[in-house]
Amino acid sequence: MNRTPAKHCRNCGTLVELRLPDDGDTRTRAVCPACHTVHYDNPLNVVGTVPVWGETGELVLLCKRNIEPRRGKWTLPAGFMELGETTAEGAARETDEEAGASFEMGDIFTLMNVARVGQVHIYYRARLLSDQFNPGHETMEARLFTEEEIPWDEIAFRTVRETLEHYFADRRRGHFGFHAFDIA
Incomplete structure (x- = not known):
């Protein structure tokens, strides 16, 4: 499944990074490096x-x-x-x-x-x-x-x-x- 992930944080507008969140999640997510919001791509x-x-x-x-x-x-x-x-x-x-x-x-x-x-x-x-x-x-x-x-x-x-x-x-x-x- 290849949907385009979020590019910018919906909370602060910073460019997000695709990486593992700091909370122990095991999936790569769009994460804001500034405010640490995790953007989930749901069905x-x-x-x-x-x-x-x-x-x-x-x-x-x-x-x-x-x-x-x-x-x-x-x-x-x-x-x-x-x-x-x-x-x-x-x-x-x-x-x-x-x-x-x-x-x-x-x-x-x-x-x-x-x-x-x-x-x-x-x-x-x-x-x-x-x-x-x-x-x-x-x-x-x-x-x-x-x-x-x-x-x-x-x-x-x-x-x-x-x-x-x-x-x-x-x-x-x-x-x-x-x-x-x-x-x-």
Whole structure:
């Protein structure tokens, strides 16, 4: 994972040094030589929903991306969590922004660690209250699909594919569980 570390201290503005902190930490960090503040580079949270429609949840709402990465590919409504919001609030905001969908939030469904890119993906189940959508600028098209209709070759991200596969497997079983796993 190669994210660019902080260059200047957010407390005093001094150019930071990449080194082991003096507190016994065993990882190289961005450390301010003036005020000794340690700047941590933490994972980003991606939050979203699996919005479903129909009496038995047979239809899933997917959004065709209008932004990079993977412009033109299909995804569940999701995006980066903002400071000051819970994972559920972020998932709801992203679903509204990307799909313009009216829905009722359900339980947390999948939690995936994507360590190679420094991300944690969290998806909630959601029940759509309408089959009418008003997608935002990040979405070319918002559409309902049955499992058989999903363009599986055009799914944008592995985390979305895995979440969809778990959703349909759980639906066939008649019981929805919580799925936590790592994506290599």
